[in-house]
Amino acid sequence: MEWDDVDRLLKLFKENELAELEFQDERFRLHVKALHGAPPTVPVPVPAAPVQPSQPPAPPEPEAREDAGRVITSPFVGTFYRQPAPDSPPYVEVGQVVSKGQVLCIVEAMKLMNEIEADIGGRIAKIYVENGKPVEFGESLFLIEPH
Secondary structure, eight states, X not given: OOHHHHHHHHHXXXXXXXXXXXXXXXXXEEEEEOOTTSOOBOOSOOTTOXXXXXXXXXXXXXXXXXXXXXXXXXXXXXXXXXXXXXTSOOSOOTTOEEOTTOEEEEEEEXXXXXXXXXXXXXXXXXXXXXXXXXXXXXXXXXXXXXX
């Protein structure tokens, strides 16, 4: 499956206002699901493949030292979203304790919603990016202080 094929499937999904679409072949799986009128999401990782709504800026954060934790970076160029849908609360807040594998945010890349997970457990010390802002590959998203 090529990116043009994925693009055609996503256009079909959008044009027909489908609630869910799933496609699988021997080396590729795509599962797209609409969230309350929001753009489609892709909750499963896509092999060889590299997140929307406006939200008021986060409250001021306590000063965090980058050498005191793990920086989670963006694996893609895309748009950073702190919540799964416009009317949903953010996945995480500064000061919240998270576990390894917990979803922290979504980065939308090429109209695909990619969940970014914590690779360690700890406390969210800093959120570097505002909701709805573009991010670059390797850009810092979160600082997690390990337990």
